[in-house]
Amino acid sequence: MTGCWPPSTAPDGGLRCAAAFRDQLHGIGLQLRAGLHTGEVELRDGDIGGIGAHLADRVMAAAPPGEIFTSRTVRDLVVGSDVELQDRGAHALRGTEERWQLFAITRP
Numbered sequence: 431m432t433g434c435w436p437p438s439t440a441p442d443g444g445l446r447c448a449a450a451f452r453d454q455l456h457g458i459g460l461q462l463r464a465g466l467h468t469g470e471v472e473l474r475d476g477d478i479g480g481i482g483a484h485l486a487d488r489v490m491a492a493a494p495p496g497e498i499f500t501s502r503t504v505r506d507l508v509v510g511s512d513v514e515l516q517d518r519g520a521h522a523l524r525g526t527e528e529r530w531q532l533f534a535i536t537r538p
Contacts, residue, residue: 441507465490
């Protein structure tokens with residue numbers, strides 16, 4: 431799939447992969463909702479956990495169907511790439527005390 435293979439270690443790789451999935455699913459009439467964040471993740475018996483995984487899940491929950499949201503953390507890492515993000519404001523994410531500024535992918 432374009433955007434996902436070969437795997438990218440660049441910070442924008444996850445955004446491109448999510449956008450590629452979104453576009454392919456849209457082509458068959460389905461809507462993808464995705465959220466991306468980067469942070470500490472723990473491996474637990476073949477599964478992942480930790481605050482980084484929980485925050486990515488909360489970012490995804492804030493995204494409406496058909497959209498890909500990312501945290502400001504990821505946005506800061508992709509500065510200078512050709513990925514375009516639109517500010518979607520500050521959101522209260524379940525399980526956190528502060529509000530998180532979230533962004534939607536507008537390109538690719």
